[in-house]
Amino acid sequence: MHSLKNTKLAIIGLGYVGLPLAIEFSKKFDTVGFDINKGRINDLKSGFDSTLEISSRELNSSNLELTSEINDIDKCNVIIVTVPTPIDSNKNPDLSPLENASVLVGRLLKKGDIVVFESTVYPGATEEICVPILEQNSNLKFNQDFFCGYSPERINPGDKEHTITSIKKITSGSTPEIAEFVDQLYNSIITAGTHKTSNIKVAEAAKVIENTQRDVNIALINELSIIFNRLGVDTEEVLKAALTKWNFLNFRPGLVGGHCIGVDPYYLTHKAMEVGYNPEMILAGRRINDNMGLYIADQVIKLMLLKKIQVSDSKILVLGFSFKENCSDLRNTKVLNVVKELENFNAIVDVYDPWINKEESKEEYGVIPIDSPKLNNYDAIILAVAHDIFKDLTIDEIKSFGSQNHVIYDVKYILDKDQVDARL
Numbered sequence: 001m002h003s004l005k006n007t008k009l010a011i012i013g014l015g016y017v018g019l020p021l022a023i024e025f026s027k028k029f030d031t032v033g034f035d036i037n038k039g040r041i042n043d044l045k046s047g048f049d050s051t052l053e054i055s056s057r058e059l060n061s062s063n064l065e066l067t068s069e070i071n072d073i074d075k076c077n078v079i080i081v082t083v084p085t086p087i088d089s090n091k092n093p094d095l096s097p098l099e100n101a102s103v104l105v106g107r108l109l110k111k112g113d114i115v116v117f118e119s120t121v122y123p124g125a126t127e128e129i130c131v132p133i134l135e136q137n138s139n140l141k142f143n144q145d146f147f148c149g150y151s152p153e154r155i156n157p158g159d160k161e162h163t164i165t166s167i168k169k170i171t172s173g174s175t176p177e178i179a180e181f182v183d184q185l186y187n188s189i190i191t192a193g194t195h196k197t198s199n200i201k202v203a204e205a206a207k208v209i210e211n212t213q214r215d216v217n218i219a220l221i222n223e224l225s226i227i228f229n230r231l232g233v234d235t236e237e238v239l240k241a242a243l244t245k246w247n248f249l250n251f252r253p254g255l256v257g258g259h260c261i262g263v264d265p266y267y268l269t270h271k272a273m274e275v276g277y278n279p280e281m282i283l284a285g286r287r288i289n290d291n292m293g294l295y296i297a298d299q300v301i302k303l304m305l306l307k308k309i310q311v312s313d314s315k316i317l318v319l320g321f322s323f324k325e326n327c328s329d330l331r332n333t334k335v336l337n338v339v340k341e342l343e344n345f346n347a348i349v350d351v352y353d354p355w356i357n358k359e360e361s362k363e364e365y366g367v368i369p370i371d372s373p374k375l376n377n378y379d380a381i382i383l384a385v386a387h388d389i390f391k392d393l394t395i396d397e398i399k400s401f402g403s404q405n406h407v408i409y410d411v412k413y414i415l416d417k418d419q420v421d422a423r424l
Contacts, residue, residue: 008075020163021118083097087266116182120207120260122270123201123268150172209268255323255338309406
């Protein structure tokens with residue numbers, strides 16, 4: 001029988017998901033945090049979290065053991081895998097981080113060990129992809145010598161209100177006994193409680209549809225905003241009016257990026273097509289949302305031409321580059337699409353975002369953010385991300401960045417409609 005009392009934990013992958021989880025578990029159990037990135041481990045040991053999710057005080061006072069040496073997790077009997085599951089350039093699931101992690105864990109697996117996966121996948125991936133790799137590299141038999149669980153992450157980067165312990169956790173296990181153990185394990189740190197599912201596939205499916213549902217709903221609002229723009233109707237006014245009905249859902253138009261909403265639906269559609277079903281609504285929503293960056297750039301260019309501003313060699317300021325407000329996370333940011341499309345028209349684009357890591361932006365996307373916007377300089381200003389620092393700017397301060405004749409385009413409804421040339 002597995003007992004919480006004898007549990008020694010290892011967390012594989014210390015990013016936005018793994019680090020907060022490891023910190024919480026280290027308050028209750030002997031916990032080792034492992035990441036293959038030695039620079040990341042050294043930063044964390046010095047008390048610095050580049051994701052800005054964990055404070056220096058929390059890191060320095062934590063009992064978490066940090067390492068980039070895989071053999072340091074050999075003493076652990078419960079291993080939680082929290083590596084990323086991105087998509088490739090063809091928008092197919094990229095399971096290589098998950099597969100590589102499974103190889104590493106498999107080589108160290110001992111009899112009685114439990115491996116819990118948190119990475120977002122399609123239904124069936126844990127048992128179809130990860131388990132065979134674990135078996136092959138350990139020479140142990142699944143559900144006889146070792147066991148698995150799945151408890152999908154629900155981390156919301158930059159959100160200091162909905163933290164890991166305050167979000168209800170879905171749990172599952174490969175046998176009824178393991179399911180109960182995994183549920184109790186998470187219940188020991190999650191104050192919001194847990195929801196135990198009957199099997200791993202249900203837990204995988206529940207996670208992947210959370211963000212698929214949001215994606216489809218946002219796509220609908222994005223499409224409506226395009227229609228309303230052609231009709232000369234302000235989208236925010238329409239939404240505020242519609243929200244007076246109790247069951248109208250409060251979604252806003254915008255750029256859908258990040259590591260979840262813009263990615264997870266492709267995992268589900270991949271599996272759906274594999275079993276012979278073409279998921280039309282989900283893919284239609286994805287197409288709409290993926291094209292919003294090009295639409296925004298096109299709208300800005302049209303507004304500039306209406307004001308007789310030459311687009312080629314024009315100077316454009318983009319305020320915000322992370323995928324969401326008050327957050328440093330650059331993963332799958334769709335502001336990039338706006339920038340690249342404007343550059344295709346030979347515009348000179350300055351990106352300003354005090355939240356983000358400049359080196360990461362340069363390395364990942366070839367975009368080098370400026371230190372501060374220039375005064376009286378820009379032909380167009382795009383409010384792309386609703387950081388509080390941008391919300392705190394007055395309209396006069398924003399206009400001060402513009403040349404004598406300029407365009408202001410508000411993606412996030414930061415300003416009133418009569419203060420800007422257009423809003424999404």
